[in-house]
Each structure stands twice: as C-alpha cells, then as structure tokens.
Amino acid sequence: MAVTIRKWATFVEEIRQEGGKPLAKPLRRAAVAVVVKNPYAGANGDDLTELIDFGEFLGGELTRRCKEALGTAVESYGKGGIVGEAGELEQIAACLHPKFGAPTRSGVGGVSILPSVKKRAAMGATLDIPLHHVKAMLVRSHFDAMEIRVPDAPAADEIVLALAVADGGRPHARVGGLKAEDIVGEDGLR
Secondary structure, three states: OOOOEEEEEEEEEEEEEEOOEEEEEEEEEEEEEEEEEOOOOOOOOOOOHHHHHHHHHHHHHHHHHHHHHHOOOOOEEEEEEEEOOOOOHHHHHHHHOOOOHHHHHHHHOOOOOOOEEEEEOOOOOEEEEEEEEOOOOOOHHHOEEEEEEOOOOOOOOEEEEEEEEEOOOOOOOOOOOOOHHHOOOOOOOO
C-alpha cells in the first residue's frame, strides 16, 4: 500500500471590506489541499500507520505551501479533510492528528492546537476549515473559518486533506475576550 498524491489545489483570498466597511489592512487567507488515493478505502483496517506516517510529511509540505501562498506572517491556522464514500472518518484523523501538528506548529511558530474538521462526502463537497490563533486558542477575534472546494474530489477511494492559514483575525472583530496583543503564548491557551 502507498499514499499516492493525485493533485494539489491552492486557494487565496484577500479581504478588503467587510459589512460595507473597509479594513485598515487587507486580511489574507490561504489554503492548500491535496487529493490522495486512500490506501484503506473499502478495507477499514485497524492499522492506519501508513496514513499516520504520511501525516508527518503532509504537515510540513502543506505548511510550506500555505506560507508561500499567504505571503505574510501566519497568525491563525486550521486543518480538515473529506473522505470519499469508500472510506471512514478515522482515515482522515490518522493523517491529521498523530504526526501532522508538530511540523505545522514549528513551521509557523505556533503553540496552540490546530482546530480540525472531518467529513465523508462525494466529489465537489465544500470543506469549512476552522481557524484560530497560532499562539493562543482563546483569542476570540481569530475564531474564523475558510471554505474550500475541489470540484473533482474526493472520488469514492480518495481523501482531500487541507491546511488553511490567515494573517489576522476576523474583519472588525468586536465580541470581546482575550486580545491578540495580550497573548502570553506559552500553553497554547492564553
């Protein structure tokens, strides 16, 4: 068995206005998705080592590609995946949890956990990737999401895996809570 990459897809947004009001500085978001053949499609095996090990490579490569696409410093991040109909959610978890986070956090200077989302769906499904601050997950201004869609994926025997990053929080955030400038950044919470 081997994890075979079929394609990469990159998404970039630059938001200049929100609610009819200009932003002081444009907000940039970027996401990179990879479409892979699911080596466990239809099998639902207990040993998911191949996907777990692939997750380590994936964390580093998606981080590199996201940083390049963003072109500015990463302030928030999140990850997600869609498994095709012949797969199961745990196959996404194998890619995104045991080994994915460490290379991603080190690549952007992060401390907090990466929020994640998983779902089973057919080709063309959207994925809303949750975002939060890389240093402190309790910074409410950075609770956000980025929506992506790969029109021809996942096939029944594929997985779409993605990382999203942004260079700031939600436009015009004003619901209180811990502010980015008050982050301690030691425990991933505050």
